[in-house]
Amino acid sequence: MITIIGAGPAGSYLGYLLAKQGKKVAILEEHNIIGSPVQCTGIVTHSIEKFFKLKNEVIAEKLDKVIVAGKSNRIEVNVDEIVMWRDKFDKFVAEMAEDAGAEILLNHKFIGIGGRNMIKARNTKNNKIKEIKTDAIVGADGPYSAVAKAAGINPARSYIGMQAKVKLAMDTTAFETYFGSDFPNFFGWVVPESENTARLGIGCFENAQEYFYRFLKKRTGKKDVLCWESGLIPLYNPKKPIQKGNVYLIGDAATQVKATTGGGIIPSLKAAQTLCGCIANNKDYNKEFRRHSGRELRLHLMIRNMLNKFSDRDYDKLLGLMAQEKVRKILKKYDRDSPIPLVANLLLKEPRFLLFGKMLFA
Ligand SMILES: Cc1cc2nc3c(=O)[nH]c(=O)nc-3n(C[C@H](O)[C@H](O)[C@H](O)COP(=O)(O)OP(=O)(O)OC[C@H]3O[C@@H](n4cnc5c(N)ncnc54)[C@H](O)[C@@H]3O)c2cc1C
Known part of the structure; x- marks a missing residue:
């Protein structure tokens, strides 16, 4: 039995791949529904189609242009990208996992490792603690990974990704990115999700509120947001151990994120393929991940x-x-x-x- 903590894209896709191979898989998710709260812009390149064909209802917009703006220069580049409804996307991948035979346990919060083959989870509805026997534990539990902590693996350095849904009518085929001293160490973005709403955000290491509100005012002329969709964006750390014995980390928990853009969905799907192969063939995931994805993620980090x-x-x-x-x-x-x-x-x-x-x- 393999227990995966977290039903985000990394955990559910890994669950799907392992279940398809006939493994017994349980996915523990602390929330009572999958895909909530949303903490993501949901932009992916068409490379997502290397993994699966998205259902139409997951797609909010299709984009064919990106506007890249500096302080006094701006260009338009043709692209081919998709804006997803991130909650629907997470549900879509989780359904794939369930259809392949994985069991998803909602309201189950991982709270610790109780020995080599045992984890402890708390039922978030009735607060009861449950011990679950398992052969392997996978932390797909995002940037705050409790599994990494329980395994004694240091937390990642992360950007604050401050994002909100805002009222804004913009070209629904183009997204905007902003660079320079108003966006230190990262960038700002505005991404259409419908005719009159957009996802506006910035990433930075500190003073996020100040940079965010200045950008919001400048781009929309307003100070109000419709709802928050903020979260941490881990910075890829090539030295971070992602396997310790029978404990594995994947996705944000393993910092598998492109350091140029903060995009972690596609790297985590790719990592799921690598980890599935490692579990099935008893291979060293620390090495195999570096072999399959290390060069690409290091290049993003260098840039x-x-x-x-x-x-x-x-x-x-x-x-x-x-x-x-x-x-x-x-x-x-x-x-x-x-x-x-x-x-x-x-x-x-x-x-x-x-x-x-x-x-x-x-
Ligand atoms: C503002 C922002 C914008 C972003 N925009 C993009 C983008 O446009 N494109 C892109 O590719 N990436 C983007 N990212 C990054 C992307 O969201 C992540 O890389 C991606 O969600 C990683 O997936 P994951 O499955 O590893 O983790 P998550 O999606 O974080 O899923 C982790 C799951 O684990 C569950 N969990 C956590 N702790 C426990 C526990 N103790 N017990 C049980 N369950 C637990 C959580 O509830 C969650 O469901 C963005 C991130 C942020 C913050």
């Missing part, structure tokens, strides 16, 4: 570290290079879920991108 040293002028120069037709074609052809061919082709077509490389060592 993030470089961008974090950019001044407003550097961003404007970068946007100038990105505005060229030859570069835009590459950006449309290779999405950010294939960062190695993307960066290699960008450098081939526009070697001046290398000039920014000096920031890596500054």
